Amino acid sequence: MPQWIREGYADYVGKGSDFNYAEARAAFLSGAPEMDFERSGLYRRFHLLVAYLLDRKHWTVDRLLREPWPSQAEVESAIRGEE
Numbered sequence: 143m144p145q146w147i148r149e150g151y152a153d154y155v156g157k158g159s160d161f162n163y164a165e166a167r168a169a170f171l172s173g174a175p176e177m178d179f180e181r182s183g184l185y186r187r188f189h190l191l192v193a194y195l196l197d198r199k200h201w202t203v204d205r206l207l208r209e210p211w212p213s214q215a216e217v218e219s220a221i222r223g224e225e
Contacts, residue, residue: 143207143211144211146188146191147188147192147206149188150189150190151192153185153189153192154189154192154193163190167221169186170218191218191221198224
């Protein structure tokens with residue numbers, strides 16, 4: 143399982159309603175340092191990607207946790223293209 147799904151789902155469950163999708167997306171789009179795992183050590187970008195699939199695309203948890211998985215780049219591109 144890709145790291146972004148494994149860690150993003152753990153963050154999604156752990157943070158629950160404390161996550162604000164619009165704020166996280168804005169941080170992602172602006173290139174905020176906390177959205178870069180390599181620089182920050184935080185899973186916020188991964189959480190955003192998982193939230194997009196579960197909350198915006200209405201994936202089930204079962205679908206999220208099974209292959210085939212989209213690439214991280216595909217999901218990021220979809221988030222960038224949201225209106």
